[in-house]
Amino acid sequence: DAGITQSPRHKVTETGTPVTLRCHQTENHRYMYWYRQDPGHGLRLIHYSYGVKDTDKGEVSDGYSVSRSKTEDFLLTLESATSSQTSVYFCAISEEGTDTQYFGPGTRLTVL
């Protein structure tokens, strides 16, 4: 999976609790992304980063925040998890000058 790890790989949590997912890359790529995958919706972009401390919202950013303090790490935080955030979350990376994205293995999050 192109030098990308995600942690945890599985998590079960309760409504109202904060959750942080971590994406770590060893490729030194500039761009990093967080997507969620849901049946019938394909992949939807939550947030992305175009450099350290540079982030922007995607199409489904409500209820999520991100941080990128180092090139290799991109964190996704659910401040107060809701059942609608039950999903599979994928991190992706891409290099400057190319649009090809490479994906991590995913995190399956269940909010009860």
Add this chain to the structure above:
Amino acid sequence: AQSVAQPEDQVNVAEGNPLTVKCTYSVSGNPYLFWYVQYPNRGLQFLLKYITGDNLVKGSYGFEAEFNKSQTSFHLKKPSALVSDSALYFCAVRDMNYGNNRLAFGKGNQVVVIP
């Protein structure tokens, strides 16, 4: 808005038969188009992309895709399907509304190859 459409939810094909997965696009300007595959419980894997040049693009695992500008299509093809090709396939287009390497994905096609 830049978008792709994958009109079929599921494609069933017998092993050894040709496989086609359909994708149409809607963009302003020149399209940058991609195909990805997702095997069960895995992340998406890049198969191939079209940026410019030859309308027939060859990719990984024996797949190819044909860019057709007049029909705004970018169909994925494989001459002889294998059972191991059973997976979820996503078409994507560069989202030209944003300058920073963003892609817009289709909803995916489940491919089932029947032995």
